[in-house]
Amino acid sequence: MDYSRLIEKALKGDRLATGRLLSIVERDPRGASMVLESLPEREGYHVIGVTGIAGSGKSTLLSRLLTHYADKGYRCAVVAIDPSSAYSRGALLGDRIRMQMHATNPNIFIRSVSTRGLKGGLSFAGVAMIDVFGRLGYDKVFIESIGVGQADVDIMRIADTIVVVTVPGLGDDIQALKAGVMEIGDIYVINKVDKDREGANKTMEYLLFAIEAGELGHRGWRPRIVKTSAVLDEGIDELIDAIEEHYRFILGTGRYGSGRERRREILVRLLAEKMLIDALESIEIETGKDLYEGALELLRRVTARYVDTTGGGEA
Amino acid sequence: MTITETERIKVLVAKLGLDGHDRGAKVVARALRDAGFEVIYTGIRQTPEQVVEAAIQEDVDVIGVSILSGAHMTLMKRLMELLREYGADDIPVFLGGTIPVPDIEPIKRMGVREVFLPGTSLREIVEMIRQAGLERRKRRGW
Numbered sequence: 004m005d006y007s008r009l010i011e012k013a014l015k016g017d018r019l020a021t022g023r024l025l026s027i028v029e030r031d032p033r034g035a036s037m038v039l040e041s042l043p044e045r046e047g048y049h050v051i052g053v054t055g056i057a058g059s060g061k062s063t064l065l066s067r068l069l070t071h072y073a074d075k076g077y078r079c080a081v082v083a084i085d086p087s088s089a090y091s092r093g094a095l096l097g098d099r100i101r102m103q104m105h106a107t108n109p110n111i112f113i114r115s116v117s118t119r120g121l122k123g124g125l126s127f128a129g130v131a132m133i134d135v136f137g138r139l140g141y142d143k144v145f146i147e148s149i150g151v152g153q154a155d156v157d158i159m160r161i162a163d164t165i166v167v168v169t170v171p172g173l174g175d176d177i178q179a180l181k182a183g184v185m186e187i188g189d190i191y192v193i194n195k196v197d198k199d200r201e202g203a204n205k206t207m208e209y210l211l212f213a214i215e216a217g218e219l220g221h222r223g224w225r226p227r228i229v230k231t232s233a234v235l236d237e238g239i240d241e242l243i244d245a246i247e248e249h250y251r252f253i254l255g256t257g258r259y260g261s262g263r264e265r266r267r268e269i270l271v272r273l274l275a276e277k278m279l280i281d282a283l284e285s286i287e288i289e290t291g292k293d294l295y296e297g298a299l300e301l302l303r304r305v306t307a308r309y310v311d312t313t314g315g316g317e318a
Numbered sequence: 319m320t321i322t323e324t325e326r327i328k329v330l331v332a333k334l335g336l337d338g339h340d341r342g343a344k345v346v347a348r349a350l351r352d353a354g355f356e357v358i359y360t361g362i363r364q365t366p367e368q369v370v371e372a373a374i375q376e377d378v379d380v381i382g383v384s385i386l387s388g389a390h391m392t393l394m395k396r397l398m399e400l401l402r403e404y405g406a407d408d409i410p411v412f413l414g415g416t417i418p419v420p421d422i423e424p425i426k427r428m429g430v431r432e433v434f435l436p437g438t439s440l441r442e443i444v445e446m447i448r449q450a451g452l453e454r455r456k457r458r459g460w
Contacts, residue, residue: 019404022377030460092326093351099372100361106371113375117356 006034010041013139018112021139025114028135029128032274039134048137049250050262052159053147055168060194062101064168064233064242065147069102071239073110077143080136081113084129084148084158094118098147112141127273130161130266156187161269163262164249166242168192171202173209186219190227190245197232224252327355327451330378332369333362334397337387342414342436346382349440350447366396374406379451385415390425398428408457410450414438 006027012020027034053068055061065081072079083098094117105111116129129146136144148158159165167188191210196203210228213219220226227245231238253259286297331347333340340362347357358376360369373381385393394413401407413425414434422433431450434443 018371019374019406022374026377093354094356095347095351096356096358097361099358099376103360103364103368103372106368106375107365113372115358115376 006038006041010038014042016109016140018109021112022114024139025128025132025135028131029116032127032131032270032277035127035131035135035270039131039138042135042138045138045140047259048142048144050133050137050144050146050161050163051246052162052165053145053168054149054155054159054165055192055194056170057149059168059170060233061147061168062098064192064194064231064239065145066102066105067231067233067236067239068145068243068246069105069108069111071243072143073105073108076110078110078141079112079143079145080139080141081111081145081147082129082132082136083113083115084118084126084146085115086118086149112136127270127277129158130269130273133161134263134266157269159187161262161266163253163259164189164246166190166192166246168194169206169210170195171199171206173202173206188219188226189224189249190229190242191219192242193228193230194233196230197235197237203230222258223256224249327380327448327455328358328376328378329355329380329382329447329451330358330360330369330373330376331382332360332364332372332384334364334366334369334383334385334393335387335389336363337385338362339386340384342386343382343384346384346414346440346443349444350382353444353448355444355447355451366393366400369397370400370404370406373401373409374404378409379454380447381409381411382447383411383413383415385413385417388416390415390417391421394425394428394430398430401429408454410454412443412447412450414443 006024009020009024013024024038028038053061053065069079069081081102083096085094085096085098096115096117099113099115102113105113114132116126116132118126133144133146146158146162148155165188167185167190169191171193193203193206207228207230210219214226227248229238229242229245231242282301283294283297286292286300287294290297290300292300329350331343331350333343347359350357358372358378360372369381369383383394383397390413398411401409401411407429410431411429412432412434413430417425417433417435425433432446
């Protein structure tokens with residue numbers, strides 16, 4: 004298929020073409036590589052990961068960030084990652100609900116991605132789309148995901164700047180969370196401060212303590228803590244200041260490219276994983292065998308083919 | 319790709335207009351998810367512009383609209399016009415809700431594929447949306 008027309012239109016900002024280009028990326032890793040390769044390289048786009056515990060108000064906060072960034076003239080894209088159902092492999096993607104107010108803003112483009120049953124929550128499409136958006140001319144590319152455990156750590160590692168959203172009243176509990184997403188933040192947001200100002204201070208103290216103790220922050224960056232109320236639109240400018248400060252920090256320390264490197268690396272790993280799962284799933288459909296038996300069947304076929312092609316008829 | 323991959327049809331479920339009665343839309347959304355679809359739910363009180371924008375940004379295969387306000391004639395007309403304007407009128411549109419029977423034919427003439435009235439079985443809805451989604455994918459060469 005000839006993608007050049009779609010690419011040409013998408014580069015001019017055509018949203019229909021952009022949406023369809025993203026489907027090519029989503030549908031097939033080979034299509035994704037082709038689209039990425041056809042787009043001109045571009046420097047400087049900033050990938051911002053937004054994660055945090057369930058109910059911390061991530062989507063609402065992200066929605067506010069979009070408003071403020073778009074008002075400043077930045078072109079913003081969102082890759083919203085939602086889990087697929089483990090049972091039906093279907094997915095109900097609801098992150099858009101809190102961002103639908105931006106649907107008609109020409110400087111904002113939002114795309115939902117389901118994890119498509121992949122363990123670890125990272126889909127090939129989700130990772131590839133980030134750089135597609137970047138190359139299409141978006142300045143701030145946000146990736147939003149559910150804040151659970153190691154899966155989320157993996158997702159967030161592909162961002163340049165990681166924003167971890169938490170809520171007031173978390174104290175000792177942070178200790179328990181630290182092993183997961185809580186320890187990877189470049190910026191910690193205590194959201195919903197309007198609900199509990201005292202609790203927000205408590206969370207602040209614990210975070211500060213963890214930073215002082217050297218438990219949070221890495222490679223020369225001291226994490227920032229920002230108190231916000233996304234609902235009341237409070238503290239968003241301070242959050243943007245912190246995000247931009249981190250952006251200047253990674254540019255200044257020559258670390259900007261490392262996020263992109265990680266994405267490239269992850270794409271290769273996911274491609275291998277996806278090819279394997281696709282092969283197993285087609286065997287599952289074809290033969291009705293479960294994944295374990297399917298894996299054995301796949302191995303058998305691979306071996307058989309190996310024997311076929313190398314055994315010179317002896318097999 | 320595998321069959322499961324190509325069959326993972328994307329559906330936008332949208333509440334168009336000012337009524338906040340989203341139970342029906344949510345029930346349909348869940349049924350579609352359980353049938354293996356990828357469902358994007360927009361939430362309530364959407365304008366036709368918002369629905370069309372969401373549909374093209376997500377590049378969905380099917381749009382399912384729920385209206386219980388009585389404003390379906392105006393809203394659906396605008397929605398279908400916008401889809402044509404955007405060049406996205408290859409996306410099949412379904413409407414569900416409290417639609418008076420005499421309005422069904424005029425709505426279909428606007429280009430709406432089917433109108434689901436209260437009492438329609440989920441199975442029927444899922445099947446028709448699956449068919450429409452697969453047809454569209456076929457037309458796109460997927």
